[in-house]
Amino acid sequence: MIRGRLSLGRLWPLAAAVRPFASPVEPRRQFRAGRSRQRDFYQGFEKEMDLFRQRLKAALPGTDWNPWGISKDLPPEWADVVIVGGGIIGWSIAFWLKMREPHRNALRVVVVERDLQYTKASTVLSVGGIRQQFSLPENIRMSRFSAEFLRTVNDYLGVFNEPPIDIQFNPSGYLFLATEEGAAVLEENVQIQRMEGAEVSLLSPTQLKKTFPWVNTDGVALASYGLENEGWFDPWTLLNALRNKAMSMGVFQSVGEVTSFQCRSNEMVTADGEIVDFPRIMVANVPKLPTDIVMW
Numbered sequence: 001m002i003r004g005r006l007s008l009g010r011l012w013p014l015a016a017a018v019r020p021f022a023s024p025v026e027p028r029r030q031f032r033a034g035r036s037r038q039r040d041f042y043q044g045f046e047k048e049m050d051l052f053r054q055r056l057k058a059a060l061p062g063t064d065w066n067p068w069g070i071s072k073d074l075p076p077e078w079a080d081v082v083i084v085g086g087g088i089i090g091w092s093i094a095f096w097l098k099m100r101e102p103h104r105n106a107l108r109v110v111v112v113e114r115d116l117q118y119t120k121a122s123t124v125l126s127v128g129g130i131r132q133q134f135s136l137p138e139n140i141r142m143s144r145f146s147a148e149f150l151r152t153v154n155d156y157l158g159v160f161n162e163p164p165i166d167i168q169f170n171p172s173g174y175l176f177l178a179t180e181e182g183a184a185v186l187e188e189n190v191q192i193q194r195m196e197g198a199e200v201s202l203l204s205p206t207q208l209k210k211t212f213p214w215v216n217t218d219g220v221a222l223a224s225y226g227l228e229n230e231g232w233f234d235p236w237t238l239l240n241a242l243r244n245k246a247m248s249m250g251v252f253q254s255v256g257e258v259t260s261f262q263c264r265s266n267e268m269v270t271a272d273g274e275i276v277d278f279p280r281i282m283v284a285n286v287p288k289l290p291t292d293i294v295m296w
């Protein structure tokens with residue numbers, strides 16, 4: 001965390017410095033389902049239809065068969081996994097669950113998102129920076145996998161008959177600076193990063209000045225600079241692509257706010273007070289949901 005003036009007494013990234021215009025990322029591409037007025041109309045209509053279907057189904061007791069189909073925007077009548085929050089993590093979980101299902105439609109996954117405009121979601125507020133320079137091998141491995149995933153994003157997330165995904169990746173290394181005090185830790189971290197296969201260079205103050213003449217090297221004893229798999233991309237595009245792909249694989253999206261789980265009765269209650277029944281509930285990715293309302 002950086003408070004007030006930057007202190008060189010610890011390691012800190014200069015990512016913003018090596019990307020000259022780190023402007024806030026504007027949403028560039030709308031979700032395909034984002035034709036809001038038309039969508040609102042259909043959502044309202046579908047909701048009415050869903051209630052109608054539920055009433056009809058209730059009038060047909062003694063069978064689990066649902067002859068009325070499933071609404072795309074409302075929760076299906078049952079699910080194996082409910083994911084609360086359709087940010088990058090929620091849709092990523094949904095995608096990977098579907099990737100690992102033994103056969104198509106083996107797993108019914110529902111992602112519940114309360115705000116399709118994502119006004120406060122971290123995903124679209126973020127700059128979408130990716131780096132390899134961590135101190136834990138696990139983090140470095142995850143980040144190396146992420147870099148490979150982004151590089152081949154169309155292999156993972158491409159959808160038949162749809163335009164290729166361009167996540168607008170801008171390669172640019174992160175630059176970490178250390179004082180005399182932090183130099184040993186920085187060097188040790190770089191050794192771990194290199195052991196994990198990351199390409200990171202160590203720079204003396206002289207080399208640093210030569211490479212980045214605009215950096216004030218006063219008090220800097222050592223620097224590290226990422227040579228590959230670092231940079232930034234458009235998180236909105238990635239979120240959209242993950243969502244689009246997951247839905248093409250059969251994941252359901254439900255619009256609404258989950259306020260509680262009543263697992264003893266296997267019911268999910270939406271913000272509208274609507275009760276949805278599930279045979280099993282596994283709660284995944286519950287962003288900021290107060291733990292006292294999650295009952296097991």
Ligand SMILES: Cc1cc2nc3c(=O)[nH]c(=O)nc-3n(C[C@H](O)[C@H](O)[C@H](O)COP(=O)(O)OP(=O)(O)OC[C@H]3O[C@@H](n4cnc5c(N)ncnc54)[C@H](O)[C@@H]3O)c2cc1C
Pocket residue numbers: 084085086087088089090112113114115118120121122123124125126127128129130256257258259287288289
């Ligand atoms: C300013 C900023 C910059 C960042 N920069 C980077 C970066 O450069 N690189 C990087 O790797 N990470 C960065 N991050 C972190 C990264 O953005 C987050 O770790 C990541 O986006 C978290 O994703 P998420 O899906 O968990 O959360 P979110 O994107 O916040 O998604 C959570 C979703 O859950 C929904 N939700 C919440 N409660 C409920 C409920 N009860 N019912 C239904 N829906 C609900 C919300 O509406 C929201 O859409 C940054 C974060 C911020 C804020």
